[in-house]
Amino acid sequence: DYPLMSLKYLLLGFFLFSFFVMGAAGINAFLGSPYNQVADVKMLLFFVNIGGLGAIILIGLAVGSVFIRGFWCRYWCPYGALLGMVSWASPFKIMRNPQTCIDCDKCDKACPSRLPVATKLQIVSVECTGCMECESACPIKDCIKLTTGRRWTLDTKKLAWAVTGIFFAFVLTAKLTGHWQTNVTDEAYRYHLQRLESPEYGHPRR
16 A cells, blocks of 8 residues: 555656756746647547547546545545645644544544544644544544644634635635736637647547
């Protein structure tokens, strides 16, 4: 299990290294490149004209998910690895109160990362994303909490509202300041789309 879980961290390292090598100028050039301007069409064409390797990978992920819960997230997702590392570095940790715990093991069953919450006083693991599923499953009030220990504790509902509010605040700010407005004209979009559908790009017109 551990060797397979390391794959998503290797993928995360690859992406971070690529961004570092590209630099700010390279990333900005890529964002304005014809490829990125029609990235949504490229993704559509991937599924419409999927190749043998792509089909094998998708089938493998589907089959793996039948036998292992969260197969993609557990072994391959670099974003999941990033969330786990951020959670690991956070001062807030999942803590269990052994004095009020009734050993029902519901927290273990609810944990998507399959961490041994029921036998630990504190979860310190890069596999813990702070999702608080264990806290929600626990039948005893305040037995499991996301806390720094003595001073601060995060309430599940308040945390959910805070995260939602921050998300929409960022989206609204980005839209009002024009940062989420595309600079790709309809003419440029159609031009790049026609090139993607041309025979020399491997996607003949239908």
